[in-house]
Amino acid sequence: MGRAPCCAKVGLHRGPWTPREDSLLVNYIQAHGEGHWRSLPKKAGLLRCGKSCRLRWMNYLRPDIKRGNITPDEDDLIIRLHSLLGNRWSLIAGRLPGRTDNEIKNYWNTHLSKRLLRNQDNHPTHRPPSTKRRKTTAESTKESTKKSKHNNKKSPNRASAEATERPKVHLPKAIRVTTSFSLPRNDSFDCNTAISWSSSQGGLLDREVAHVARSDETAGLYGFFVGDPQDRGHHEFFNGANDDSTANPHRLECPSEEEPGKDQNGTLENLYEEYLQLLRTEDDLVQLDSFAESLLM
């Protein structure tokens, strides 16, 4: 079954975006919101395909994008999350507010993978999940003349170095959470933006999406703590481990243990600490898998 191209290629602009195009896109999204990428370019007066618009918005124009260099803390977190999640850049990005999957992917490929390789020569500690989610584009388009042209253009040193340096990871099957409403992807663990998002939805959620936490130490259960901002003593847990959790959330009553959103980095640290705990009892790989899967929710 062939797949139609996402858009007609003829007559569309490609390559770098101009300030005017950026402005048109931003203005349109500010007025009408995100989504409907296929029809967006026409409505916004852009000669771009919807995918290009989406990418430009997600990676560059969104107002919540953090500019500047990756901080040492972020650097460390990326390494640790990568060791847990592999090349699932969107998931990693979801835990680094303001950073995009593309940015993290680029940062990994240009900085971290090389640094880790150097370190690994001394003491191989970082081992990304050693599985691969799906065949690469390179594999599926082996005969691509474009690719061979590019490889020839690049220095042989770099090409061979990348071939050996880039960690190949296999990833478990991706899980898409179908929701009746959608959270901004970068906000999945970001309390502040989740809260502002909540209010921006015109009261769709009159609760505060407070924080993500683990509710069951043994089952590796994760989800959103949701609570009334006026009632911090009582929060409800929406089970992220349930496939249908958001559309029909499994609700658990849990007392809140800390100020929601008080320390987002602390929450991330906690997640990773729990991962390390599991590693210490590494015999039970199922438990570890469960933990990793739970992060995907």
Add this chain to the structure above:
DNA sequence: AATTTTTCCAACCGCGGATAA
């Protein structure tokens, strides 16, 4: 100063999953 090589990152490509028709 000129040329070559390497680095970096924005943007593109193709795929798979979800879902509408």
Add this chain to the structure above:
DNA sequence: GTTATCCGCGGTTGGAAAAAT
């Protein structure tokens, strides 16, 4: 149940900038 389409993801590329020669 089948097909077409949309969306989002991860891998890859192109080219500008920086560094090295």
